Amino acid sequence: MGVDLPASTSLSPGIQAMIPFLYAAWSDRHLSVPEVESLRQQAGALPFLTEEDKPVLREWSDPARPPSRERYQQWLSSGRLAAEALPEDRTASLAELGVWLGLAAEEDPDARRDFWAAQLPALQELEANLGGVQEDTYRSLFPLYDQRQKLAEAITESRIDPNDLQRILEGERAGIIARTKKILLRPSFDRPTLRIKEDYREQVLRWCRELAQEGIGALSYPPEYGGEDSMSEYAGAFEAIAYHDLSLVIKFGVQFGLWGGAVYNLGSKRHHDRWLRETGTLELPGCFAMTETGHGSNVRGLETTAVYDHEHRELIVHSPSIAAGKEYIGNAIHARLAAVFCQLIVDGESHGVHAVVVPIRDAEGHVLPGIRVADNGYKMGLNGVDNGRIWFDQVRVPVDNLLDKYGGITEDGSYHSPIRSPGKRFFTMLGTLVGGRxxxxxxxxxxxxxxxxxxxxxxxxxxxxxxxxxxxxxxxxxxxxxxxxxxxxxxxxxxxxxxxxxxxxxxxxxxxxxxxxxxxxxxxxxxxxxxxxxxxxxxxxxxxxxxxxxxxxxxxxxxxxxxxxxxxxxxxxxxxxxxxxxxxxxxxxxxxxxxxxxxxxxxxxxxxxxxxxxxxxxxxxxxxxxxxxxxxxxxxxxxxxxxxxxxxxxxxxxxxxxxxxxxxxxxxxxxxxxxxxxxxxxxxxxxxxxxxxxxxxxxxxxxxxxxxxxxxxxxxxxxxxxxxxxxxxxxxxxxxxxxxxxxxxxxxxxxxxxxxxxxxxxxxxxxxxxxxxxxxxxxx
Ligand SMILES: Cc1cc2nc3c(=O)[nH]c(=O)nc-3n(C[C@H](O)[C@H](O)[C@H](O)COP(=O)(O)OP(=O)(O)OC[C@H]3O[C@@H](n4cnc5c(N)ncnc54)[C@H](O)[C@@H]3O)c2cc1C
Incomplete structure (x- = not known):
């Protein structure tokens, strides 16, 4: 026991040791007869109380003379100070505090250590006989009592087992939620405080990779692309990841839900074969480039164009103005491919918004010619997500990169779609992306x-x-x-x-x-x-x-x-x-x-x-x-x-x-x-x-x-x-x-x-x- 308490006062060690008992006895403002009896009689037999201490104790336990507010507050403060210094393995008891206070008030604490340790049983008896110390008294004296014991009690007192509630809330997703939490509880997922966005983004990318390696990213994809074909499991994993770090859940959502979802929902089988498996493992980072600086909610008003060049069987993707640049795009700094939403123009005719996959970086991470990327910088939150702006300057991609489930270009260079009405086609396409919502x-x-x-x-x-x-x-x-x-x-x-x-x-x-x-x-x-x-x-x-x-x-x-x-x-x-x-x-x-x-x-x-x-x-x-x-x-x-x-x-x-x-x-x-x-x-x-x-x-x-x-x-x-x-x-x-x-x-x-x-x-x-x-x- 090291004694580093500021020895408070001119009070003797014996009286100091009694302070927690006096505080407890007076905590309901009046002393009952048994309390007075117990304090006075038993105190008389305590070896650490000197003849000078006893009249003080008698005075302070006189039912007719309650302590002043200042004195009572002083008792509380001394008790708290001792409680804060009490080693963690000590129970929240008045006796422990009494011993601690008595020892702290000694002139040579080291010499008196054994003496005070020997007083503990007598003080414990006094505590037991005090007539039921109110739990509130302990709580006000012991900050750790509040922090640890009270909460545990509040939970165990309830007849309800929280696990039952959890089972109902998680329903059939309980398995995947538990599986995801288990990963998130690994030391590699410890949350360091990273306030520099580049560090935070790298951390989030590493976490995302680890989840992908565990098959969590591909959960909603078909088994042939490494998945489990389960939207429900994906949803369970998503909500569990959100307990850990929200930048991670958004990065995860951008990679596997938005980018992967665009390929899966808007593309054909050849697109799935080409990109989906590597998307699920995060070997192929991608982004979903819909929003533009000029147009957010109004997706139909997007300005980026994809003009079909029949001679070369290519699409030319272009941002006609600064405001037509893609904005806030998640994964913009790490992605190699982008699903770019643009107005598809075939033979001079616009067929409305379609998605075209455009490579924006090579395998080494260098930005490709014709592409300009700018970091969106620090945001109010989600600084672990690399949001950025992307512009396209007459970038040519094979026509095959058009995600053509709802509209494509035939060998002879004409546009075709299973949905004739452009309005219906637009809403059907966007409807397939409803998963994010x-x-x-x-x-x-x-x-x-x-x-x-x-x-x-x-x-x-x-x-x-x-x-x-x-x-x-x-x-x-x-x-x-x-x-x-x-x-x-x-x-x-x-x-x-x-x-x-x-x-x-x-x-x-x-x-x-x-x-x-x-x-x-x-x-x-x-x-x-x-x-x-x-x-x-x-x-x-x-x-x-x-x-x-x-x-x-x-x-x-x-x-x-x-x-x-x-x-x-x-x-x-x-x-x-x-x-x-x-x-x-x-x-x-x-x-x-x-x-x-x-x-x-x-x-x-x-x-x-x-x-x-x-x-x-x-x-x-x-x-x-x-x-x-x-x-x-x-x-x-x-x-x-x-x-x-x-x-x-x-x-x-x-x-x-x-x-x-x-x-x-x-x-x-x-x-x-x-x-x-x-x-x-x-x-x-x-x-x-x-x-x-x-x-x-x-x-x-x-x-x-x-x-x-x-x-x-x-x-x-x-x-x-x-x-x-x-x-x-x-x-x-x-x-x-x-x-x-x-x-x-x-x-x-x-x-x-x-x-x-x-x-x-x-x-x-x-x-x-x-x-x-x-x-x-x-x-x-
Ligand atoms: C962190 C972050 C990540 C993002 N990630 C991506 C991403 O990965 N890919 C992507 O494509 N986009 C992304 N976005 C863009 C996001 O989808 C858009 O911000 C969103 O669609 C809203 O568009 P806006 O910001 O242009 O707002 P606006 O549409 O300009 O809206 C501004 C305000 O005007 C109000 N308003 C607009 N129209 C109406 C109306 N008709 N009636 C009444 N009020 C109206 C809105 O309520 C809003 O309060 C991201 C944005 C952020 C900030």
Whole structure:
């Protein structure tokens, strides 16, 4: 035992040793008779108390004379100082502290070491007889008690095993998630802090190679190209990688999903044979060059051209202006090939956007003639991804490099396509690339889960402000406001997992007939989920105070790296409008297909809604049974989705009748469109979550009953919190009364309080290994 405590004071070693006991005895502000008895009687027999010490002890344990606030604070400070210096293998006990303090106050500690070690049993007995020291006392004295023991207890106290939650969240992807995490936990994946972009990019490239060597990159490719033909497995790996490093997951996505996906989805078999296997092993790094400086969201407006030269059977790829240069292209600095999206011109006629594979570097990594590449430099985040700009100056490639699944050039030099309408062809081509919108929100959700796990774990151990003077300070997650900030986000993360799983299942089982609906769904869910990620991480940063701002606690990187998720793979605002347009088309189609019958059905449905959901009794119904029933929130979500799309259609029709163009009418209803799209997504998420719960309830696994009631409450919180967020709209629509709106608000508070004891287990259910979570404030 080395004693390097600043020996505090003029107090004798004996009194110093008693300080933790005095602090504990007075921690509830009054001394009970047994406490006084125990302190005085047993203390009298303690050999280290001198005759001068005993009257001091008597005075300080006099029930009629509580210590001043300053003295009490002094006791706490001395106790804490000792607790911080106490070796890690010592238990959190008053006796250990007493020995430590007594020894520290000796003039010659080395000479008294054995003496004080021998006092431990007597002090332990005193501690045991003190009448049950409050756990809070230990927690306020021992910072390590807070950091280690309390959290472990909070988790083990719950009846729920987080592994059960994890199993439900990961579903059939549990195997691949575990396989990927195992790789990520290798020492080669340790996360050094790399703030120089070139170093960081090299590290990310090495990680990506290691994943590729393990077959993770090629998971979605057919077996003949080294893959397992499984989009679902690829999705599982993708979300797991996002627990580790977001630059890595984006680089991974660019190489195997975007570049590999363009070759696979837009190319023919000869293209697959030529490039896919080496893409999956990362021997052939490639990039996906769609966006231009001048055109991002508006892909149809791209300026790069590919002009066909029949004489040489070549395509001439060219950037006609600086703004036509490709911009933000991931892998631009490492790639050897680029899938370049450009206007295909054959015999002077433009056939719209197509993808052409253009070599940009040789095998040694030198940029090829006619190609200019510029680094995009430092970004707000994702600095491990090499984004760059690329220009083409009359670069000639064989016509064979045209990815020609949806449009090619025949031997005689004419253009042909299985899809005659250029508009339909364009959307079909882009539709095949929808995978990115299925996977990106899953990575975003992983990042949000990491931030939530960090913030909730911190919230369980951090204390601020005592409830009364001389009481230990309050755990911050016990503040209703902290619960309000974090628990609805945790609930939304669960609900979104089920929503995104539904999208993935539909995507995996897709048929050409489903594609339109899946694209719309992906556009909406990508936007809703990535907006959630941004909002959740910001809230977690604030909820962790100054600690959350420190880079070591990872929220800063999570925030900076995911910020762009709302923009790439399609800007969210633009995507939500795509979804709204698709909803309107469906709406119009159902009217056209069924003619007058549909109108009657629709009117009938509205009348039914008014009778069943908008009758004055239901509008005012506030009993908990009603508010918590899935029937209530499901009908509320469906009502909002249906109402917003019908009123949108009515408004558009009215503007067009007034003589406005469809474009002008669209602009006038733009915010309405986005609200309708959001309502559709929320309805989809709540339906998917309820379906998943129903599956659990009807399954015969009895031990899941506690888990399923916890999940039920969690989804309820998502639902009522979402309704609360739209309270103004529901009130305006006459769907709920003011009283009901108030009852919903109270229910949100109540559900937050009820879920508070399960907060630790809910975030542990995300299944993020401590090493990947990485934040010292969150790691047990
Ligand atoms: C880090 C990073 C990596 C990327 N990687 C790649 C890559 O590998 N390959 C690639 O091809 N591209 C990549 N991109 C480009 C990305 O896909 C584009 O940034 C994205 O498509 C948006 O385009 P933009 O930046 O031009 O924004 P814009 O389309 O100009 O949008 C700017 C703003 O205008 C708003 N807006 C635009 N149109 C409308 C409208 N009709 N109605 C209402 N509001 C509107 C948007 O909501 C947005 O707020 C990447 C971008 C970044 C930043």
């Amino acid at each position: 299925v996977f990106v929100p899953r990575a975003g959700l992983s990042a949000a889960k990491s931030a939530l796990a960090i913030a909730v774990r911190y919230g369980l151990r951090r204390r601020q402000f005592p409830s009364e003077s001389m009481r230990s300070e309050t755990i911050i997650l016990d503040y209703p406001n902290q619960q309000r900030r974090l628990l609805p986000l945790v609930a939304k993360a669960y609900a979104l997992q089920f929503g995104l799983d539904h999208l993935l299942d539909r995507f995996v089982a897709r048929t050409p007939d489903d594609m339109r609906e899946i694209e719309a769904m992906a556009a909406g869910l990508k936007s809703y989920a990535t907006w959630f990620t941004t909002a959740a991480i910001q809230e977690c940063r604030e909820a962790t105070g100054g600690k959350g701002y420190l880079a070591e606690n990872r929220i800063t990187d999570l925030k900076a790296d995911t910020d762009i998720f709302t923009t790439f793979e399609g800007d969210n605002t633009v995507l939500m409008q795509l979804l709204a347009k698709s909803l309107l088309t469906e709406f119009k189609k159902s009217f056209q297909e069924d003619g007058n019958i549909a109108v009657l059905k629709f009117i009938g449905r509205r009348v039914t809604t008014m009778v069943t959901e908008q009758n004055p009794y239901v509008v005012r119904q506030t009993d908990r049974e009603h508010l918590e029933s899935p029937g209530f929130y499901q009908t509320a979500f469906h009502f909002r989705a249906r109402r917003l799309v019908t009123t949108l259609a009515q408004r558009l029709r009215a503007y067009i009748k007034e003589g406005k163009s469809a474009y002008e009418a669209g602009l006038l209803c733009q915010t309405h469109m986005i609200a309708a799209a959001e309502a559709y997504v929320e309805q989809l998420v709540v339906d998917a979550a309820l379906d998943r719960l129903e599956g659990l309830e009807t399954s015969d696994v009895s031990e899941t009953s506690d888990v399923s009631s916890l999940l039920k409450k969690t989804i309820q919180l998502y639902a009522v919190h979402t309704i609360e967020g739209h309270a103004a709209w529901y009130l305006e629509s006459g769907y709920i009364s003011g009283q009901k709106s108030k009852a919903i608000r109270k229910l949100v508070d109540k559900l937050c309080a009820e879920l508070r004891p399960e907060a630790g287990v809910l975030v542990d259910g995300f299944g993020i290994p401590d090493k990947l979570l990485g934040a010292p404030i969150a790691v047990v």
